[in-house]
Structures are given as C-alpha cells and as structure tokens.
Amino acid sequence: MTYTARIQKIYETLYDSYGPQGWWPLTRSQQKNHAHPLQKRGYHPLDYSLPIPTDHHGQLEICIGAILTQNTSWTQVEKVLHRLTELQMLHGELLLLTETDILKEAIKPSGYFNQKAKKINAFTLFFNTLNGRIPARQELLDIWGIGPETADSMLLYAFHVPVFVVDAYTRRIFSRIFYAAPPHHLQDYHHLQHLFHSSYDSNHVVFKEYHALIVQHAKTHCKKQPACRACPLASHCEYPSHHASPMENRDER
C-alpha cells in the first residue's frame, strides 16, 4: 500500500470516527442551517466558507489566535480572545494604539506574554497593509514570531489557501503509524507536509478537516501516553501498543 493510499484511508477513518470538526473557531460565527445540538460555540462544521474574504475581523481573530496558541492549550487562548473581544481590541488599528503593558496584561493567560505581545504587534503592522489581499507564505515567515505552522494555519484557515498544517500532534501520530517503516525525514516540517500535499490535489476542505481531526485524535487517543484501547486507527497503525506504557521509560530510575 502506498503512503498516499494510507494517508487517504486514515483521513476517511478519522472523519468517520470524529465527524466534521468545524475549524477554525470564530467567536462571532453564527452558524446558518441548524447546527448540531451539542456543538461547541464558534465551530462551524461543514461550512468551509468562513471567514468570508471581506470579514477582516474574522481573519484577524484567526491569525491572532494562531499566534496565541503557540505551545499553549486552546482553552487558554479562548479566554484571551473573549477578553480581547470585550475590550474591543480585535481590530487592526486599535490593536496598534494599545499600550504594550495593557496588551500584555490582556493576553497573560495564554502564556509567553512578552514574546506574544511583540509577535502580535509585528503581525498586526503587516496585516493592516494587506487591505484584503492574501499574503504570500514567505511574507508571513519574514515576520518575527511567525514560523511554518503559524503561517500555514493563517493561510489555510483565515485565507482558505490549500496548505497542510503540520504540528507536534501530526508528528507524534504519524511517527507511530509509520513506526515500522517510516518515510524518510518524518520529523522535518516540509517533508511531512509534502506527504499530505502529494496525497491530495490542493484541497483546502480536506486540509482543514484533516488537521482538525489530527488534533482531536491526539487529544483523545494518541496522547503522549497513548490510549490505544478503542483507537479508531488501530488497524492502520504500526505502533507496538501492547507493551507501550510500562516499558517505555524502563531505563529511568
């Protein structure tokens, strides 16, 4: 079985198991149609058109969220985004007028507030020059504080550019799935990204859903200490789960 076929099969399985994820969450997204009853606020499953290109506020919110969530849990970022919304600070111009100390205080719950305030400022300066234009990937990477994952998250979820987002979860899950016969350079961002790009033809819908499903799967089953019991990917995975947890750190102590 080719890697492409496996990548595609794994996507189908994840989608069947967890369903459409409705990423990226937007605080102001009012879902049209009748949404699923117990759906979390802000998520918009099966609506891949959000944010619409003229919704600069939504675009900015996603980009700021992408910066804030660097090495930080999303629940902390949600708190900050709601604080920023109530303070009416999620606007490109107002954000730059805000005192640095005020901004730092507002984003404190999401951690790294000194670095992230600087990153938000650097990005907002650039964002305000866009005027609705879609940025090039390299333009984003040239901004201080924006690396490959943050840039691709912005491109995919705020601007609907078909790029696959690789994160720590992606590496963890697929280093286990390809445990026995790993593709070369599985740890490298762009090599891993290419594996997904070559499996789909610039499909922003699949890329949005796939990354979100990976996050969901990493949180429920493929955790740092894996919970392989009832794992939906068990039949696709080469990781030797049966002697996983107790023996893993046997050389410690």
Add this chain to the structure above:
DNA sequence: AACCAGGACGTGA
C-alpha cells in the same frame, strides 16, 4: 507535583 499544552527564536558547535 511534575507534566503538558494546536511553536518560534537565539545561540553555539
């Protein structure tokens, strides 16, 4: 009470 969370940057070899 360590460990983890939707990374990126600066440094030295």
Add this chain to the structure above:
DNA sequence: TCACGTCATGGT
C-alpha cells in the same frame, strides 16, 4: 544545518 535552552501561564 542542528541540537538545545528559553520563553510563562494554567489545567491535570
């Protein structure tokens, strides 16, 4: 290039 230290808060 690349491994490693640093950045910070809150939840488990």
